[in-house]
Amino acid sequence: MAPSTVAVELLSPKEKNRLRKPVVEKMRRDRINSSIEQLKLLLEQEFARHQPNSKLEKADILEMAVSYLKHSKAFAAAAGPKSLHQDYSEGYSWCLQEAVQFLTLHAASDTQMKLLCHFQRPPAAPAAPAKEPKAAGPAPPPLLTPAKATAVAARQPTCGLWRPW
DNA sequence: AAGCATTGGTGCCCTAGATC
DNA sequence: GATCTAGGGCACCAATGCTT
Numbered sequence: 001m002a003p004s005t006v007a008v009e010l011l012s013p014k015e016k017n018r019l020r021k022p023v024v025e026k027m028r029r030d031r032i033n034s035s036i037e038q039l040k041l042l043l044e045q046e047f048a049r050h051q052p053n054s055k056l057e058k059a060d061i062l063e064m065a066v067s068y069l070k071h072s073k074a075f076a077a078a079a080g081p082k083s084l085h086q087d088y089s090e091g092y093s094w095c096l097q098e099a100v101q102f103l104t105l106h107a108a109s110d111t112q113m114k115l116l117c118h119f120q121r122p123p124a125a126p127a128a129p130a131k132e133p134k135a136a137g138p139a140p141p142p143l144l145t146p147a148k149a150t151a152v153a154a155r156q157p158t159c160g161l162w163r164p165w
Numbered sequence: 166a167a168g169c170a171t172t173g174g175t176g177c178c179c180t181a182g183a184t185c
Numbered sequence: 186g187a188t189c190t191a192g193g194g195c196a197c198c199a200a201t202g203c204t205t
Contacts, residue, residue, distance in 0.1 A: 022174055028194080029172075058171085 033058075039065050 040061045 024193080025175085026173070033172095 036061050043068060 036058050043061070043064050
């Protein structure tokens with residue numbers, strides 16, 4: 001049973017500190033655990049692919065996160081430098097495909113068409129840093145037509161990790 | 166039942182800030 | 186600059202729960 005507030009008032013600062021320590025330490029462990037849990041959720045599919053049916057320890061989660069980041073870095077380096085605009089366009093295109101895929105499965109066709117038409121409008125340009133030559137940059141990639149986007153969505157596997165974003 | 170992982174409590178050490 | 190103090194982080198250990 002926890003000491004009453006009156007009893008706590010009577011304690012010396014050192015004793016108060018001694019009582020507070022376990023609480024603070026617990027909060028700290030909780031932070032560690034919740035972050036590990038978030039890592040686990042973020043890497044869940046990767047775990048399923050590499051170690052199906054195996055129980056995940058915290059150490060496993062951390063190891064997998066490290067190897068994922070290493071892999072991700074190596075992939076980005078191999079892909080070479082991209083312009084900000086190119087990077088943005090690829091990201092936009094990918095998000096569009098994801099949205100189309102989702103709508104294909106879940107949304108009513110009317111809503112789907114309206115949303116697709118909305119996405120067909122040119123995306124806002126990314127906030128370019130001062131050095132990036134705005135006008136001289138490469139033209140944005142062609143936008144997907146609704147039919148093409150749906151076809152692309154049909155080809156796309158469900159969200160997998162190791163995606164070069 | 167044994168082995169392993171996780172959790173919770175505690176002591177020790179380190180560091181930053183305050184005071185002299 | 187030396188000393189003191191509070192706060193934070195880490196390591197260790199015991200208890201508990203889970204798996205084989």
